Amino acid sequence: MKDTKDKIIAATVFCLNMNENASIDEIANHLGINRRTIHRYFKDRNNLLQCCLSKMMSKCNRAMADAYESSADPIEQVEAMFDAALSIGIEYSFVKKIFKRSNYGQVLKSESLDYESVNQKWCRLITGLQHSGVINNLLPISWVYNLFGGIVDIAIQAETSGDVAINEIRNLSWDSFKGSIGMINK
Structure with a gap:
């Protein structure tokens, strides 16, 4: 039963990434x-x-929690979290189109708590990097957070549109994020 439900969800993700208006009939036909x-x-x-x-x-x-745990170096942690967000964002690109960049706060409570935990870790990383002078400390954390999400969104758009070579998107987006927050490697 769970296997069938998971297959339906996977097919829905596939179909909606091709056409965010895909109907139940189109998803069923795909399966x-x-x-x-x-x-x-x-x-x-x-x-x-x-x-x-x-x-x-x-x-x-x-993915974000795993990325956070992947290194003890805060810069590597932020970069790994960026890569995770980009990977998931590309895989589920239809979500942004359908939910119009909502705050996703309406998700199940347990997942919201997990989201808050990941979000708190990310914020602590950025704050720590600001205190150590690696990131511009004049930028409010909310601004850095929105830049992070916005650049991921731009990378997803570039990947979807085909305007940028797919093998360049990751580096261009990461370099853009680092530059926009004044991140320097120490």
Whole structure:
């Protein structure tokens, strides 16, 4: 049962990345099942979208937490967290289109708590780097946070549009973020 639900969510992510207006019928056709099978697991399209968002947030939280734990060096931690956000953002690019860059605060409470924990770790990293002079300390943390998300969004747009070579997007976006916050390697 869980396997079928996960396959439906994965197919939905695929279909919505191709066309954010994809219908339940299109998703069912992609899977080679009928619409009723999807409705056994999801009440309606909105419920399916919420499950996709929840899955994305859960996956993002795990990836960001793993990135944070990947190094003891704060610069490497921020870079790994940026890479995680970029990777998940590209995989779930339809979410930004459908949810119009909401704060994702409406996600399940347990996942929101995980999100807050990851967010708090990220904020502590940035604050620590500001105190040590690696990042411009005149920039409010909220500004740096929005730059981080905004540059990830721009990278996703560049990847989706094909305007920038895919193998250049990661470095261009990371260099843009570092430059925008005045990050220097010590």
